[in-house]
Amino acid sequence: MTVNLATRTTPMPLAGGLAWRLVERNLLVYRRIWLLIVSGFFEPVFYLLSLGVGIGALVGTVAGPDGRAIEYTAFVAPALLAASAMNGAVYDSTMNVFFKLKYAKTYDAMLSTPLGPADIAVGEILWAQLRGTLYSATFLLVMAALGLIDSWWALLALPATMLIGLAFAAVGMAATSFMRGWQDFEFVQLAILPMFLFSTTFFPLSVYPRPLQLVVQLTPLFHGIELVRPLTTGAGIGIGLLGHALYFVGLAAIGLAVTARRLEKLLLK
Amino acid sequence: MTEPDPAEQLVHARGLTKRFGDFTAVDGIDVDVRRGEAFGFLGPNGAGKSSTMRMIACVSPVTDGTLRVLGRDPATDGAWIRGRLGVVPQEDSLDLELTVRENLLVYGRYFGLPKPLIRERAEELLDFVQLTDKRDAKVDALSGGMKRRLTIARSLINEPEVLLLDEPTTGLDPQARHVLWDRLFRLKQQGVTLILTTHYMDEAEQLCDRLVVMDKAHIVAEGSPAELIGQWSAREVVEVRFAPGDHEAMAGKVEDLGSRVEVLPDRLLLYTEDGDAAAAAVHERGLHPVGLLVRRSTLEDVFLRLTGRTLVD
Amino acid sequence: MLAAPHALRSYEYWLFQYKRTYKGSLVSTILFPVLFLASMGLGLGTLVDQSASGGVDGRSYLTFLAPGLLAATAMQTAVGESTYPVMGAIKWVKTYHAMLATPLGVLDVLVGHVLFIATRILISAGIFLAVMTLFGASESPLALFALVGALLTGLAFALPTIAFAAVTENDAGFAFLFRFVVTPLFLFGGVFYPVEQLPVVLEQVAYVTPLWHGVDLSRDLALGTATAAGTAGHVLYLSVWIVAGFAVAARNYRRRLAV
Numbered sequence: 001m002t003v004n005l006a007t008r009t010t011p012m013p014l015a016g017g018l019a020w021r022l023v024e025r026n027l028l029v030y031r032r033i034w035l036l037i038v039s040g041f042f043e044p045v046f047y048l049l050s051l052g053v054g055i056g057a058l059v060g061t062v063a064g065p066d067g068r069a070i071e072y073t074a075f076v077a078p079a080l081l082a083a084s085a086m087n088g089a090v091y092d093s094t095m096n097v098f099f100k101l102k103y104a105k106t107y108d109a110m111l112s113t114p115l116g117p118a119d120i121a122v123g124e125i126l127w128a129q130l131r132g133t134l135y136s137a138t139f140l141l142v143m144a145a146l147g148l149i150d151s152w153w154a155l156l157a158l159p160a161t162m163l164i165g166l167a168f169a170a171v172g173m174a175a176t177s178f179m180r181g182w183q184d185f186e187f188v189q190l191a192i193l194p195m196f197l198f199s200t201t202f203f204p205l206s207v208y209p210r211p212l213q214l215v216v217q218l219t220p221l222f223h224g225i226e227l228v229r230p231l232t233t234g235a236g237i238g239i240g241l242l243g244h245a246l247y248f249v250g251l252a253a254i255g256l257a258v259t260a261r262r263l264e265k266l267l268l269k
Numbered sequence: 270m271t272e273p274d275p276a277e278q279l280v281h282a283r284g285l286t287k288r289f290g291d292f293t294a295v296d297g298i299d300v301d302v303r304r305g306e307a308f309g310f311l312g313p314n315g316a317g318k319s320s321t322m323r324m325i326a327c328v329s330p331v332t333d334g335t336l337r338v339l340g341r342d343p344a345t346d347g348a349w350i351r352g353r354l355g356v357v358p359q360e361d362s363l364d365l366e367l368t369v370r371e372n373l374l375v376y377g378r379y380f381g382l383p384k385p386l387i388r389e390r391a392e393e394l395l396d397f398v399q400l401t402d403k404r405d406a407k408v409d410a411l412s413g414g415m416k417r418r419l420t421i422a423r424s425l426i427n428e429p430e431v432l433l434l435d436e437p438t439t440g441l442d443p444q445a446r447h448v449l450w451d452r453l454f455r456l457k458q459q460g461v462t463l464i465l466t467t468h469y470m471d472e473a474e475q476l477c478d479r480l481v482v483m484d485k486a487h488i489v490a491e492g493s494p495a496e497l498i499g500q501w502s503a504r505e506v507v508e509v510r511f512a513p514g515d516h517e518a519m520a521g522k523v524e525d526l527g528s529r530v531e532v533l534p535d536r537l538l539l540y541t542e543d544g545d546a547a548a549a550a551v552h553e554r555g556l557h558p559v560g561l562l563v564r565r566s567t568l569e570d571v572f573l574r575l576t577g578r579t580l581v582d
Numbered sequence: 583m584l585a586a587p588h589a590l591r592s593y594e595y596w597l598f599q600y601k602r603t604y605k606g607s608l609v610s611t612i613l614f615p616v617l618f619l620a621s622m623g624l625g626l627g628t629l630v631d632q633s634a635s636g637g638v639d640g641r642s643y644l645t646f647l648a649p650g651l652l653a654a655t656a657m658q659t660a661v662g663e664s665t666y667p668v669m670g671a672i673k674w675v676k677t678y679h680a681m682l683a684t685p686l687g688v689l690d691v692l693v694g695h696v697l698f699i700a701t702r703i704l705i706s707a708g709i710f711l712a713v714m715t716l717f718g719a720s721e722s723p724l725a726l727f728a729l730v731g732a733l734l735t736g737l738a739f740a741l742p743t744i745a746f747a748a749v750t751e752n753d754a755g756f757a758f759l760f761r762f763v764v765t766p767l768f769l770f771g772g773v774f775y776p777v778e779q780l781p782v783v784l785e786q787v788a789y790v791t792p793l794w795h796g797v798d799l800s801r802d803l804a805l806g807t808a809t810a811a812g813t814a815g816h817v818l819y820l821s822v823w824i825v826a827g828f829a830v831a832a833r834n835y836r837r838r839l840a841v
Binding site: 033036039040042043046047049050051053054055057058059060062072183186189190193194197198202203207208 | 633
Binding site: 017018021024025028029032104105106108109110111112113114115116264268 | 326328329330347348349351352354356358360362363364365366367371374375376378379380381423427
């Protein structure tokens, strides 16, 4: 039966059209709880304001991407931008998908229509992307208003966060296809929180001893921050950024490939 | 058995099998459903009815055997087939985050239907299932019967050729069940092919032209309700009550009066072609039952005969 | 009528339930304090301690931060245990209804659940204190009393939250509670830096919140800088929240559960 499975799941990029129906559905739902959506944007802003005001005053300046000193707030802001792109994408592709799958049975109903598993996966990722882009754009505006953007390169920070979001959403959905129950989400937490805390979000890599630096450099969020921080600070722009972008292209490709392969397992019994 | 015209054969299964790991849920069944009929899968819990329905609905990959729905293979043409089916699942899968009407609108969009057409159909369907005054209510607030009716309305949004109903009235009160049967009967009159599973015999007798009885992943009997009764039970049943504890002993004294006698804790069931004659004979033999009732044989008798009286889950 | 023995039966139910499921949360209860203290205390601490400020009030950043995080942990555990579990016991799992079908009364149900939440606060605060001590971040034997401070802080959040959870109709309110109360308090309530660094208006707001009192209380006890008057003030203030919260919770439970 592997032949049949393949014919049903492989046209992943071709799923396009009907996937937007899922986005339509989510829009309809969220129109009613828009306040909740809007509120999601505040968390990174609160972090930015708190750390900027308080820790900024304690720390003063830190070494920026090119080694020159920058204000602590300007240092931490792009990192929060990348981290919130990660957090949003992971939430949307794991907890949210798992809840709809196991409890709300939202997908069961969809699957008895012409919508297939691929449409659902693509639709949810599209939705996560839309939402994430909205948050990122607003956060960039807040940064601009606070005078934390020093370069026109910052315009590229938006597509950069979209790429980061896509990669994390793809990997998150792949991970969800292996989840047995809520207890497994503990592992998601155990992956996300250390990244948030240690991937040079709050302090530079130089704080770590050399062996730990190597470990930190392996984490996806580190690459996200390395990609976004030069763009908003305008410091350390170089060809190296393409390397970090390619890292996420690769991550997204792997995530999508695993998701495509596991879709039947995820959605069809 | 003569093979019916393929165009009129909406479901065609040969050796249809579904396995989950080592567990075989459906074991090589043959089924044919013709256009316009109401076809039932009867069976106790765990018999394989729902698994069969999910395969027909193209949401569960077939493990083995052949399955054609509307003449096509679910493995390759799943989306095309699903576009022409209506599905009422066993558990309501309504979108709890949407209102009654929005449920219909969004579901219609999944079929790729244009919005104006869906809006028009949504109004008609809400009227058909008597939910017009609840159109803007949240689904959460509906009663069980209303949810069921909404699920049926939703399943009709794409004007399906075949409607699949998995235990449509389980858990509903008698009023709600009758309303639902009435709607399903009207759909059948409009030419919609109905395929349903149930473990209610009255439902099967009310709705089904033809049915199969499933037990332990197999089909154990097939035919119209009347045919099944004729084949597996006698025309009438005499229920005879004696003093508690006497039934085993009394069974021997009446067993020649019918084709079969069954001993239950509180009564004897005597299967016979002529109930009144058998009843008279019981009295003539001076057995003095505490109570005696002659009734027609029902599908329930067939069902219990075929699938046993022991609990299955 | 004595409520105590009956309330203990309800408490026993929650403990029993917890014994079956605690393993799932144990890893995070232990690991999250380690991660936070390592990242913020050691990592960010390196930046703070090496900067011109040279730490906070002449102490290393780690020793300043740790007691604050202890109080914040108590708050987070308390709010977490007082939101979804309470709504679940009323609306989804209907645990309360099952209890009320026995000789237990509404007040027993409430007190039993509060006792359990207090236990949960003590467990996570205790683990946090242990981790914090391993990091070398508790400087005084008085630190053990910081556990009591954490318990009071937790309860000062738990009871008003329970009161809210008992009457709110859907869980969207909880998302707002976390986003607009718990997170801002965590970030602006004096955990990461002295509230004197905030703009004056926010500083005044901070003094009203129970979290700041909890943080200050824990910090003074852990650093051994507590004064009798200061400690009494904090304890009194937190107690007001606890008692008032209990009164409202009791009223809301009666409204919601008593027929």
